[in-house]
Every structure is written in C-alpha cells, then in structure tokens.
Amino acid sequence: MSLKLYHAEPAANSLKSLLALKEKGLEFESIYVDLHKFEQHQPWFIAINPEGQVPVLDHEGAIITHTTVINEYLEDAFPDAPPLRPPDPLGKARMRYWNKFVDEHVMNYVSMWGWHRMVGVIARSIEGGEFERLVSRIPLYEQREKWRTARSGFSESDLANATRKIEVAVDKVENQLRSTPWIAGDMYTLADINFFSMCGMGVERMFPHIGNAQRCPRLLDWARRMRQRPGVIAALAMPDHTNPALRTFTGEAH
Amino acid sequence: MSLKLYHAEPAANSLKSLLALKEKGLEFESIYVDLHKFEQHQPWFIAINPEGQVPVLDHEGAIITHTTVINEYLEDAFPDAPPLRPPDPLGKARMRYWNKFVDEHVMNYVSMWGWHRMVGVIARSIEGGEFERLVSRIPLYEQREKWRTARSGFSESDLANATRKIEVAVDKVENQLRSTPWIAGDMYTLADINFFSMCGMGVERMFPHIGNAQRCPRLLDWARRMRQRPGVIAALAMPDHTNPALRTFTGEAH
Numbered sequence: 001m002s003l004k005l006y007h008a009e010p011a012a013n014s015l016k017s018l019l020a021l022k023e024k025g026l027e028f029e030s031i032y033v034d035l036h037k038f039e040q041h042q043p044w045f046i047a048i049n050p051e052g053q054v055p056v057l058d059h060e061g062a063i064i065t066h067t068t069v070i071n072e073y074l075e076d077a078f079p080d081a082p083p084l085r086p087p088d089p090l091g092k093a094r095m096r097y098w099n100k101f102v103d104e105h106v107m108n109y110v111s112m113w114g115w116h117r118m119v120g121v122i123a124r125s126i127e128g129g130e131f132e133r134l135v136s137r138i139p140l141y142e143q144r145e146k147w148r149t150a151r152s153g154f155s156e157s158d159l160a161n162a163t164r165k166i167e168v169a170v171d172k173v174e175n176q177l178r179s180t181p182w183i184a185g186d187m188y189t190l191a192d193i194n195f196f197s198m199c200g201m202g203v204e205r206m207f208p209h210i211g212n213a214q215r216c217p218r219l220l221d222w223a224r225r226m227r228q229r230p231g232v233i234a235a236l237a238m239p240d241h242t243n244p245a246l247r248t249f250t251g252e253a254h
Numbered sequence: 255m256s257l258k259l260y261h262a263e264p265a266a267n268s269l270k271s272l273l274a275l276k277e278k279g280l281e282f283e284s285i286y287v288d289l290h291k292f293e294q295h296q297p298w299f300i301a302i303n304p305e306g307q308v309p310v311l312d313h314e315g316a317i318i319t320h321t322t323v324i325n326e327y328l329e330d331a332f333p334d335a336p337p338l339r340p341p342d343p344l345g346k347a348r349m350r351y352w353n354k355f356v357d358e359h360v361m362n363y364v365s366m367w368g369w370h371r372m373v374g375v376i377a378r379s380i381e382g383g384e385f386e387r388l389v390s391r392i393p394l395y396e397q398r399e400k401w402r403t404a405r406s407g408f409s410e411s412d413l414a415n416a417t418r419k420i421e422v423a424v425d426k427v428e429n430q431l432r433s434t435p436w437i438a439g440d441m442y443t444l445a446d447i448n449f450f451s452m453c454g455m456g457v458e459r460m461f462p463h464i465g466n467a468q469r470c471p472r473l474l475d476w477a478r479r480m481r482q483r484p485g486v487i488a489a490l491a492m493p494d495h496t497n498p499a500l501r502t503f504t505g506e507a508h
Contacts, residue, residue, distance in 0.1 A: 059344075062344050064344075064347050064351075065351065066350075066351060066354055068350070068354065069347050069350045069351050069354060070347075072346070072347070072350060073343055073344070073346070073347040076343035076346055076347075077343040077344075089327055089330035089331040090313075090316050090318075090327070090331075092326070092327070092330055093318050093323050093324075093326070093327040093330075096320075096322070096323045096326060097318075097319065097320060097323050100320055100322065100323060100357070103354070103358070104357070104358060141418075141422070164395075168395070
C-alpha cells in the first residue's frame with residue numbers, strides 16, 4: 001500500500017491524522033505504536049522519525065511528521081479525495097490561523113492535564129533507575145523534561161495557566177461558532193479536525209466546569225455534529241489499548 | 255492599492271512579511287505602526303487586528319494576521335508572482351515542517367533575548383502608573399505578561415533555556431545546510447525567510463558565542479546569500495525608526 005500511518009490510540013495527535021485519512025477515504029496501512037511500551041523511543045522507530053513522536057506518515061517511502069504538516073500534505077498529494085481545506089486563498093488563511101492557534105495555544109495545555117492525570121500515574125509506577133533509563137532514550141529535550149515533570153508533578157501555577165488557556169480557547173471557538181457552522185467558516189476543514197482531536201472531543205468529560213452547556217452550547221453541538229460524521233466514527237473505532245482503569249478515572253474521553 | 259501592510263521596523267515579524275512581499279515583487283501600501291508609541295494597542299489598530307500585533311495584511315479589505323499565515327496567503331493569492339513555496343506536495347511539507355519549527359521553537363526564544371536587552375530598557379523607562387495604564391490596553395494576556403516581565407526582568411533560568419533553544423536551532427539549520435543549499439531543500443522558500451527574520455539575520459551580532467564561523471559556517475554563508483538577494487536588500491531598506499542608542503548597545507542586528 002502506498003500510504004502507511006504509524007500511530008497510537010485514536011486520541012490527540014494520532015487521532016488528528018487518522019481523522020484526515022478517514023475523512024478523505026484514503027486507504028492506508030495502520031501500524032500501531034505502543035506508547036505504553038515506549039515503542040516510539042525504540043531504535044526501529046527512531047530510525048523512521050528521529051524525534052521519536054507519533055504519528056508518522058510514510059508515503060511511498062517519503063516520511064512526513066507533525067500532524068498539521070501531515071494533514072496539509074494529504075490535501076496537496078490527493079487533490080481528488082474529498083477536500084478538507086477551502087479552495088480559496090482567504091479560506092485557507094482562516095483555516096491556517098485556527099490550526100496555528102490550536103497548535104500553539106491549545107494542544108500543549110490540554111496535554112498537560114492529560115499527562116498530569118494519566119501519564120503521571122504511569123511514570124510514577126516505574127522504578128527510579130528504570131525510569132531514567134527509559135527517559136534517556138527520548139530524543140527531544142522537551143519530551144524528556146515532560147516525562148520527568150509528569151513523574152514529579154506539574155506545578156499548581158502551570159496547571160492553573162493551562163486551565164486558563166483552555167478556557168480562552170473554548171470561549172474563542174464558542175464565539176466563532178456564533179457566526180459560522182464550522183471553525184474556519186462555512187466548510188468543514190482541518191481546523192475542525194485539529195480542535196476536535198486536541199480539545200473538543202474530550203472537553204466535556206475532562207473539564208466539565210468549562211465544557212458545559214451553559215458556557216459553550218454551540219461547541220457541544222459542533223462536537224455532536226463531528227461525532228456523527230462517518231469519517232469521525234471510523235477514526236474513533238480504531239483499536240484503543242489504553243489501560244481501561246486509567247481511562248476511567250482520568251476522565252479521558254472516548 | 256489592493257494590498258496594504260501594517261508593519262513596524264524591518265526586523266522579526268514585520269521583516270518576515272516585508273520579505274515575502276518584496277521577493278514576490280508585489281506592490282503594496284506600507285503603513286508604519288510605531289511600536290515605540292504603542293500604536294499597535296491603540297483603538298484604531300485594535301479595530302483592524304483585535305490581537306494588537308503587527309504585521310497585518312489587508313487585501314482588498316480582507317484582514318490576514320500571523321506572518322506564517324500571511325506568507326502562505328501571498329503564495330495562494332498571487333500564483334503568478336515568483337513562488338516562495340515548492341510546487342510539489344513533499345516540498346511544501348518540508349517547508350511547513352521548518353516554518354513550524356521556527357514558529358514554535360525559535361521565534362519566542364530569540365524574542366526573549368531581544369525583549370530582555372531592548373524592550374526591558376523601554377519598559378523600565380516608563381513611570382509605574384503610566385506603565386500599567388499602557389499594559390492594560392494590550393489585548394493578549396501573553397503580551398501583557400511579556401511586557402510586565404520585560405520590566406521586572408526575565409529569570410536567569412528562562413534566559414538560559416532560551417539560549418539553549420537558539421543553540422539547538424542553529425545546530426539544526428547548520429546540519430540541514432550540509433545537504434541542501436536552502437533550509438527546506440533545493441529551493442529558496444518561506445522557511446528561509448522565516449528563519450532569517452527570526453534568528454539568522456541577527457545571530458552573529460546578538461549571540462556571537464553561537465553564531466560564529468566555528469559553530470555554523472554554512473549558516474553564515476547562507477545568511478550572506480540571503481543578504482545579496484534584491485528582495486532582501488529592498489526589505490531591509492525599509493524605514494527603521496529604532497532608537498539608535500538602543501540598537502547599538504543591545505547588539506540588535508541590521
């Protein structure tokens with residue numbers, strides 16, 4: 001098959017590219033990378049992506065990383081598949097404005113709470129020497145620091161700032177949905193896929209004091225419309241090997 | 255004229271869009287926004303860009319913000335002008351990988367040193383009550399915090415981390431230039447414009463212990479090739495109202 005995706009569970013970054021592939025109806029070989037076993041830091045995977053991060057797209061041997069880049073690549077490489085990017089320059093700019101906002105002001109802050117609640121439990125369950133051995137294999141400095149902080153605990157001020165960022169993002173999307181049905185305008189785009197994967201899908205369960213019908217009724221309606229799409233249903237039906245105990249108590253949404 | 259650019263001095267964000275316009279040979283109306291007078295936070299400008307940031311592109315009344323988005327917009331809207339984006343999907347993905355890297359891992363760290371050395375001097379020269387009045391008009395929370403921190407001083411650990419990020423970036427670009435003449439490959443692209451505006455132009459003067467011929471000879475050669483381009487010469491020749499005293503002692507490069 002000409003397309004392969006190396007990915008983990010259908011959530012966050014992995015979901016974001018699974019969604020684009022499923023929405024476009026592109027056939028691909030799914031290669032599951034087990035984050036619970038730190039496969040993304042093993043030599044065979046580092047040989048594919050030196051940054052040690054999922055997902056990774058392999059298109060006839062060309063390796064593409066970073067989900068926003070992967071998803072625009074699919075638009076460029078498969079122009080005959082259903083488009084997820086507006087045809088006009090201004091529509092593209094609106095979509096990229098939102099993608100940039102999600103990438104720079106949303107993703108890492110939702111992620112911090114996910115790591116605080118879930119990855120911290122995993123990190124603390126590993127014996128100290130073994131933990132440092134695992135962390136030492138991680139290529140990116142920022143990821144090594146994130147694992148260490150997940151183990152020792154994120155600071156109250158960092159968590160409070162993350163909550164503030166998520167509140168700003170939810171209010172911003174809610175406000176946009178007052179005037180357009182989708183985040184970047186009249187068309188369903190990669191910006192919807194991005195915000196859904198990184199925040200919108202889980203906001204009701206992860207942050208009930210933010211993601212509720214009083215504060216963001218339009219956002220919740222938008223998330224319902226997303227979940228009804230065949231492409232979204234297909235992506236969310238991909239295998240999920242998350243420890244069910246962790247999934248339940250952390251409020252991670254599925 | 256159908257294109258207007260609201261911008262400040264030809265450095266950093268403003269330079270990044272001036273460069274794209276000049277390289278593409280697009281005629282535009284230049285509207286200077288005086289950051290020394292905090293014009294970007296005044297009501298007339300907030301009415302144009304609610305985020306209170308320069309530069310801003312106005313194309314026949316459509317407002318586009320954020321330089322990476324603006325510069326891709328120019329590619330989409332003016333396909334007959336000289337291209338700064340590869341024609342093939344993989345080339346576009348390589349360019350966007352680097353743009354994302356500069357946007358997320360370079361810009362803010364060089365900026366912190368610039369603010370530490372230059373904006374801090376300006377911020378501390380303003381009387382406390384007047385300073386808080388000026389800061390209270392800034393729309394973005396992050397920008398208000400940045401001004402307050404510039405006044406009180408960035409922490410040693412934040413500055414050390416910024417230096418580390420710049421070292422990583424310089425080494426990464428240097429390594430890339432071992433195999434390709436330009437940052438994203440064989441073609442001069444928006445990725446070169448991005449890294450030049452945010453780091454490459456000033457690295458030799460701002461960070462001589464990093465931007466030197468021992469550590470990054472290819473990067474310095476690349477910067478020389480950039481400076482010889484007519485588009486770059488034209489962009490750098492745009493008016494510069496920076497206080498010359500500040501410019502000299504801070505080592506800001508021009």
